[in-house]
Amino acid sequence: MTDEPVVAIAHDYLTQRGGAERVVLAMHRAFPEATIYTTLYDPQGTYPEFRDADIVTSPLNRIGAFRRDHRLALPVLAPAARAMKIPADVVVTSTSGWAHGFSTEGLVYAYCHSPARWLYLTEQYLGGSSLRSPQGLALAALRPFLRFWDQRAAARPHVYVANSTVVQERIRDVYGRDADVFFPPHSVDTNGVRQPIPGLEEFVGEGGHYLTVSRLLPYKNVDQAIEAFRDLDERLLIIGAGPLADSLRRTMPPNVRIASHLPDAQMRWAYSAAKAVIAPSYEDFGITPLEGAAWGKPTIALRAGGYLDTIVDGVTGRFIESPTAQDIRAAVVGFATEEWDAEKIRAHADTFAEARFRDRLRAEVSALTETACSR
Structure with a gap:
């Protein structure tokens, strides 16, 4: 381990605009030199701020249909995630199903938004029985393989943290791991420009x-x-x-x-x-x-x-x-x-400001590297 470890960021897929993607942006502001690794990246579908980052994608990203709808890639996402190689000393992982399975020889700090909802809370995710849709039938067929893959992937991170108390309990129930609660930030700028939505x-x-x-x-x-x-x-x-x-x-x-x-x-x-x-x-x-x-x-x-x-x-x-x-x-x-x-x-x-999130994340990554160096 060098005096200044190389930090990378990993995320499942950057194809949409949601809270998890906001967290990745906050992670990147905490580590602005970090490369972001992800299976799929759609610049039009996610936040424009990602265009300023160095982003490495899997070969699946060449398929436009997958970029537009990551659910179509379900049968091949596990091997694609496993094939993602991250050459870094520390990987800060934002995961709700895939990124904790990326390959690296470095230390892994896993920030978990939830164990895969589509895998462990399938009916809630689909809004009904898994037998009522082609997507549900595909999940039912793949579930044994995906659970085996996911359980092995979840055992690899050196540190696991949960974004809420309910996720903390779910990580313990699903993975048998203890995880501290680390709330994500909001990154709202109330002083920024306000622009009416055309037509509304x-x-x-x-x-x-x-x-x-x-x-x-x-x-x-x-x-x-x-x-x-x-x-x-x-x-x-x-x-x-x-x-x-x-x-x-x-x-x-x-x-x-x-x-x-x-x-x-x-x-x-x-x-x-x-x-x-x-x-x-x-x-x-x-x-x-x-x-x-x-x-x-x-x-x-x-x-x-x-x-x-x-x-x-x-x-x-x-x-x-x-x-x-x-x-x-x-x-x-x-x-x-x-x-x-x-x-x-x-x-x-x-109390959920991004500055607090950034300070804690940097401190925990530093503590992880110091612990590894002392062994």
Whole structure:
């Protein structure tokens, strides 16, 4: 080990815009010289800031269909991940299924967003039985091989950390490993430029809309949020992309809109004018309540998963007991009579600031290398 170890960053795939990709950007700001290794990279599908990084991809990246939808690559992702060679002294891994299986002779620090949801929580991930879709049938056929591969991959990192208490428990149950909780940061810049979303200026108007920021997947329960607003005298703006986008657009009422692939300036505009955030899915961490909190906005969220770590009931938001249209609607109606202290909400968000994340990550990577050197 040299005095200044070479640090690399590994991530499953950079093909979408979500909380995990935000964490990778924060990791890269902590280690700006680090090369990022990933199976797939779609510059148009993920955050534009990645264009400033040195990114190494697997041969699968040559296949455009895989870049557009990483789920199509499922049968070949395990061998592709194993074939990824990372020549670094320390690999900081952002993983929810693949990156902890990349090959390296260096030390591995695994930041786990969750053991593979599609592998261990298949029905939740698919939104129903695995026998009801071609994707589910493929998962069922591959599950024995993928579990064997995943268990071996999970045994290799020298340090495992969890992004929430629920993921900490899941890592212990699935992998039999102890993991400290290390919350991810929010990286909201409330001082940046705000730009209206084209075509939604009249819909948003002076603000006061509710906001859901989510990938459009079955387990996200965005369809239930839409139904909650049907015939309701409130507006819902949904920001996200995914396989359900077209079907949701066909069925949404006129007081609901969907926007996708927005730059940060338009995200700031949407958050800053919102009345509250709605987060109806079971999330391993769920960063949108913190993004809303940075703007002083409360959240209506499912009482489960990572939201139990990030929301103070009655102070920064309100919990619902089930992700149904009925419960969401009741909470929205109740918001008309509730008052929220924006300063207290912002102060809560500050405890998840990126500077704290960056300092802890650097300290833990340094401790890992020092421990290795002392052996």
